[in-house]
Amino acid sequence: MSLDETRPSPKTLEGLSDEELMSRAREGDAAAFGEFVRRHTPAVHRWMARSVGENEAEDLTQEVFLKAYRGLVRFRGEAPPRAWLASIADNAVKNRYRSLARFRRIFSPVAAQAVEVSSGAAGPEENARAGESGHFVAEALKRIPVAFRMPVVLRDLEEWSYEEIALSLKLPVGTVKSRIARGRGRLRAILAPLVRDAKGTP
Amino acid sequence: MSGIAHPARSLAFLSRLHDGELSAAERAHFESHRAHCAECRKAASEFEAALAFYRTAGTAAPPSDLAARILRRLETSNPRRSPFGVVFGIDLKWAGAFTAAIIGVILGFSILERRQQARQIRVSFVRPTAAASRPQPAKPSPLAKRETGATAPRQEPPRPAKASPGGATAAGAAAPPAPAARKVEAKAAAPPVPAADRTAATPTAMPPAAEAAAVKEKKIRGLDEVRRDAAAAQAVLAPAPVRITVTALDGDGEAPRLRNGAAIGLQSRDRGRYVLVVGADGVPAEVGPFEPERKESGAALAKLTREALQEMRFVPGPRPRRLLVRIE
Numbered sequence: 001m002s003l004d005e006t007r008p009s010p011k012t013l014e015g016l017s018d019e020e021l022m023s024r025a026r027e028g029d030a031a032a033f034g035e036f037v038r039r040h041t042p043a044v045h046r047w048m049a050r051s052v053g054e055n056e057a058e059d060l061t062q063e064v065f066l067k068a069y070r071g072l073v074r075f076r077g078e079a080p081p082r083a084w085l086a087s088i089a090d091n092a093v094k095n096r097y098r099s100l101a102r103f104r105r106i107f108s109p110v111a112a113q114a115v116e117v118s119s120g121a122a123g124p125e126e127n128a129r130a131g132e133s134g135h136f137v138a139e140a141l142k143r144i145p146v147a148f149r150m151p152v153v154l155r156d157l158e159e160w161s162y163e164e165i166a167l168s169l170k171l172p173v174g175t176v177k178s179r180i181a182r183g184r185g186r187l188r189a190i191l192a193p194l195v196r197d198a199k200g201t202p
Numbered sequence: 203m204s205g206i207a208h209p210a211r212s213l214a215f216l217s218r219l220h221d222g223e224l225s226a227a228e229r230a231h232f233e234s235h236r237a238h239c240a241e242c243r244k245a246a247s248e249f250e251a252a253l254a255f256y257r258t259a260g261t262a263a264p265p266s267d268l269a270a271r272i273l274r275r276l277e278t279s280n281p282r283r284s285p286f287g288v289v290f291g292i293d294l295k296w297a298g299a300f301t302a303a304i305i306g307v308i309l310g311f312s313i314l315e316r317r318q319q320a321r322q323i324r325v326s327f328v329r330p331t332a333a334a335s336r337p338q339p340a341k342p343s344p345l346a347k348r349e350t351g352a353t354a355p356r357q358e359p360p361r362p363a364k365a366s367p368g369g370a371t372a373a374g375a376a377a378p379p380a381p382a383a384r385k386v387e388a389k390a391a392a393p394p395v396p397a398a399d400r401t402a403a404t405p406t407a408m409p410p411a412a413e414a415a416a417v418k419e420k421k422i423r424g425l426d427e428v429r430r431d432a433a434a435a436q437a438v439l440a441p442a443p444v445r446i447t448v449t450a451l452d453g454d455g456e457a458p459r460l461r462n463g464a465a466i467g468l469q470s471r472d473r474g475r476y477v478l479v480v481g482a483d484g485v486p487a488e489v490g491p492f493e494p495e496r497k498e499s500g501a502a503l504a505k506l507t508r509e510a511l512q513e514m515r516f517v518p519g520p521r522p523r524r525l526l527v528r529i530e
Binding site for chain 1 (some may be wrong): 213214216217218220248249251252253255256257259261262263264265268269271272273275276
């Protein structure tokens with residue numbers, strides 16, 4: 001049985017809701033999980049591109065689905081599947097920076113610089129791909145605390161309700177609101193000069 | 203004028219403004235404030251512009267094969283989650299067949315082993331008994347000899363005293379006459395020493411030659427005891443001794459005494475009741491089972507038992523007797 005064998009029944013699986021796919025996947029239906037992955041790969045990739053930059057978005061997207069697959073048994077359906085996925089993504093983002101911070105602490109600033117270059121600064125081809133604005137956004141994101149990134153992504157990119165974000169991240173709604181407000185403040189601080197320049201505001 | 207300071211200095215306020223969560227009163231107040239406060243106007247517009255920029259900033263779409271790559275990675279990195287798939291590169295079906303084959307081989311070996319053991323046991327038990335009960339009466343088999351050896355200290359010593367008028371063997375003299383039955387013990391357990399002592403304790407009735415013989419006997423007794431110990435050890439190794447009881451079936455007085463009870467190769471396997479027709483000379487003429495169902499046991503076994511029974515020698519009497527021999 002292979003995960004790619006979802007092809008024989010894509011129509012039936014495509015018609016299913018996320019919840020139905022998850023309950024099937026929990027019973028060992030690999031094809032259902034395959035459909036779930038296919039359905040949410042663009043979204044998770046988008047979250048990751050906004051949270052850690054496009055360079056690492058692919059790796060972290062894979063990591064998120066791997067963790068989701070391993071944590072399938074723990075999925076109880078208390079939150080919608082996409083909210084569950086978002087919490088995994090949030091943890092992945094935090095862990096990635098945690099390990100990066102550890103790496104920086106252990107190795108010299110030279111190594112830290114190398115990491116900064118490789119993980120952060122977008123190459124020319126990436127700029128061409130994502131456009132100028134994407135590059136600036138990516139740069140801005142690096143200055144947002146890790147804990148604020150996914151909440152902002154979910155609120156201002158995905159336009160989720162505060163309640164769903166709170167459910168996903170297992171935080172009180174008030175905490176979520178405050179984090180998002182502070183994250184937005186950081187965004188404004190970084191992006192305002194660019195916006196002013198671009199728009200030629202007085 | 204703005205006593206509440208500048209609302210747009212609060213990120214929470216700007217955030218709520220952006221989300222449209224302000225109450226009507228708050229909103230009206232801020233609109234009037236913004237009209238004449240450049241700072242708040244600027245803060246609010248920058249906030250909105252930054253979020254708009256964030257929202258609309260282009261992101262590269264994921265590679266088209268990303269989902270497929272993720273699925274492949276799931277398969278290779280986590281194969282155990284597939285319920286009936288391949289585990290450790292072994293198809294479960296074949297793993298099951300392999301396990302069954304191993305169990306089958308183990309079972310087969312153990313059964314074979316047991317059968318061989320059984321064969322060995324049969325051989326080791328049958329051979330001595332066959333040798334014991336087949337010999338001609340004149341030439342006792344090794345086992346018969348052994349049994350004779352076991353009882354020899356008891357039966358041999360009285361022989362010199364046979365000249366005395368009693369004329370009874372030690373076994374016979376010791377037991378008071380039973381009403382219709384006389385028991386002859388073939389057990390080696392009976393103490394042989396008193397018999398020897400008795401011969402030694404009655405020197406007055408003996409000629410000097412007999413006395414010398416008794417002394418010699420005493421000396422030999424040390425050897426006899428060794429022999430007896432060896433015999434006892436043999437008795438432990440050899441099949442358990444049996445008790446033979448002879449009863450008259452013809453109601454013609456008490457049964458004649460068995461003379462060679464210890465010498466016959468009767469064993470525990472011969473246990474049972476038998477009918478013997480004994481001629482006037484004390485030699486069995488006919489041997490048969492007392493219980494009809496005894497016939498049903500193996501013919502070979504019955505043959506061995508018959509041969510052993512035919513070795514019996516009784517004290518001759520005036521006429522043939524019909525006797526019940528019980529072997530226990």
